[in-house]
Amino acid sequence: MPVLRGALAAAVAACVGGSALLGPAAGLTHVVLLVGSGWAYNLLLKRTVLSWLPYVVAFGSLPAVVWLALDPPVLPPAWMVAVGGLLGLGAHLVNVIPDLADDAATGVRGLPHRLGARPTAVLAVLVLTAGSAVAVLGPDGPVPGWAWALLVGVTVLAMAALLRGGRAPFRTALVVAVVDVVMLLVRA
Template identity: 55%
Template sequence: MAASRGGYRTSRSSTTPGPTSAPGAIRPAAPGGAAVGLLRAAHGGPTLAVTTLVVVLAVGRDVGWGTALMLAGAVFAGQLTIGWVNDLVDLRRDREVGRTDKPLATGELPVAAVRTALALAAASAVGLSLALGWRSALVHLVLVVGSGQAYNLCLKATAWSWLPYAVAFGTLPAVVTLAGADPVWPEPWLMLAAGTLGVAAHFLNVLPDLADDAATGVRGLPHRIGGTASRVAATTLLVTASLAALLGRDGAPETWGWLLLVLVLGLAALSLRGRGRTPFRAAVAIALLDVVLVAAG
């Protein structure tokens, strides 16, 4: 479940739309055609990031290149469905607030095209997941993709907005380990690190735009507890993920691990006590380090 779906984010320019960005305005197709528009509507960056994380985990677990490629295809297709459902559900609201960064909202991308692509991606996600074995398929389709769709359809504007991120990210490593020749559940530390990283990503994603999101009627957990508490929560979760990834492995951490932990704690201090954009940037830096640690699991 891609991190950019942590909240309903409004573009900074949407509050003062110009002639071509007024709510409901139809714009010509963006450069690159329908494929680029579809990828943008699916939140392409986070979708690719989650897929890459799974591939790195698969290579690290030595599941074989054939299985790794099927994992990449299944997860990529599943993430596409989450992104497209997200934008379809938010379409009316996106148009009302003049979202200029959403191809569906601007009219660059026809709704019918997204619905067709969604159906194809869903079929691909199911087919490729089943090819990985029923255990991996069940975790991927129900716990990962299912959590993402639950967020889109009913949990995003509730105090439980964090839960889909915890479940989806926490069980993502299991999609890989259960697809191997000897299906096993991943180590608890890896699931804990991935799950806390996912919830932190939810807080981080909405942190810059809490006021804008609240104005559109979205009141997930970060909006309910406020910006300061959300920043503390995100930082605490990120440090927890770092500790789980470093200390949960067999044996004592190597020197590089301790140095990395010192760096994480320094960034955490900046995240909690810095000013301006510094706290957000420091937290994002910790998140990137945590992704590396989880991928190395």
């Protein structure tokens, strides 16, 4: 146990120290909202209907950490925070699907467990597709043609997956999540 406590103390010190290197605003945001969300999930919310909340907060805050690390620090555009939050919700839903049976055996009853595999997969596809729409429509200025084409492609892929059923929604959610991350980076 002393080795474990020492490793935990070293990890906390490295995390706080690394976060501090980002600057006060970005470092505090990282520690409180991202790391704090991870701890809240593991210690309190994983087994509750609010299991999704730490993911939304952490992923939604990630753009803020990056923007607050700029000199001078600035807040990110709201659409970036929204895309991050939708990615977080989608990530939580997709991540849990393969583990539903194992989690049930250990007493974990988060939101996806209460919804079941099929509704969780459908919700993941819908949430991540909404993230694509926000990434395309959120930034100021005209929407490039390639972004419209990508949004149409994601929408068609999502509808096809939902109609097909089986593992298609799960696989589609993974693909759409990657598209959302790319769109977040490219449209920034």
